[in-house]
Amino acid sequence: MERLVLHEYAASGNCYKVRLTAALVGQPLERREYDILKGETRTPEFLASVNPNGRIPVLQAGDRFIPESNAACFYLGDGSRLVPDDRFERADMLRWMFFEQYNHEPNVATLRFWIAFVGEDKLSDVERAQMPGKRAAGEAALKLMDEHLRGRDWLVGDRLSLADVALYAYTHVAEEGGFRLAGYPAVSAWLGRVADRPGYLPMAA
Numbered sequence: 001m002e003r004l005v006l007h008e009y010a011a012s013g014n015c016y017k018v019r020l021t022a023a024l025v026g027q028p029l030e031r032r033e034y035d036i037l038k039g040e041t042r043t044p045e046f047l048a049s050v051n052p053n054g055r056i057p058v059l060q061a062g063d064r065f066i067p068e069s070n071a072a073c074f075y076l077g078d079g080s081r082l083v084p085d086d087r088f089e090r091a092d093m094l095r096w097m098f099f100e101q102y103n104h105e106p107n108v109a110t111l112r113f114w115i116a117f118v119g120e121d122k123l124s125d126v127e128r129a130q131m132p133g134k135r136a137a138g139e140a141a142l143k144l145m146d147e148h149l150r151g152r153d154w155l156v157g158d159r160l161s162l163a164d165v166a167l168y169a170y171t172h173v174a175e176e177g178g179f180r181l182a183g184y185p186a187v188s189a190w191l192g193r194v195a196d197r198p199g200y201l202p203m204a205a
């Protein structure tokens with residue numbers, strides 16, 4: 001098996017989605033933890049040798065580095081049952097992964113980070129002013145997923161794909177950011193299906 005290192009912060013959903021993909025395909029990962037609250041991904045050494053964008057996750061394969069969670073998931077999942085064979089479904093999988101990064105993560109994950117990790121009292125005025133907009137956009141993303149998942153088991157096609165993994169990561173902890181998942185029954189049922197898959201790995205593992 002290829003030796004892979006995940007540079008990460010374990011409580012981050014972006015990092016968890018890479019670990020979950022690795023677990024689902026049976027790929028072991030070495031893990032290297034950075035405290036993002038202490039700026040450990042912003043040191044000159046990290047910027048020079050791991051990711052010039054100053055963020056985790058970064059998947060390391062030999063002396064090459066793959067930043068961006070969904071790119072790392074694709075590296076791990078490529079050629080497995082997590083990536084559909086059908087050309088349309090592969091594109092549809094990417095559509096949900098881009099949706100995750102543009103409509104879901106910047107809202108659902110950022111509110112979780114601000115509320116559960118930074119603390120509302122420590123937010124800047126600019127951040128606090130962004131909260132209502134992020135709340136509305138996060139609810140819109142969850143509503144869109146809920147409508148799509150009514151009458152479907154998986155986001156794409158008829159089995160679990162990287163689209164489900166990418167969106168599972170921050171959706172299953174959305175309540176830590178003040179979202180109420182009970183208001184999204186199709187999403188809640190889908191979360192249960194993902195957690196029932198063989199090879200599933202909980203975030204805290």
Ligand SMILES: N[C@@H](CCC(=O)N[C@@H](CS)C(=O)NCC(=O)O)C(=O)O
Binds near residue numbers: 009036054069070
């Ligand atoms: N689009 C990137 C987002 C990465 C990201 O925002 N990482 C956060 C943690 S979830 C981080 O490293 N924050 C530390 C910092 O910005 O200094 C991905 O999907 O990997």
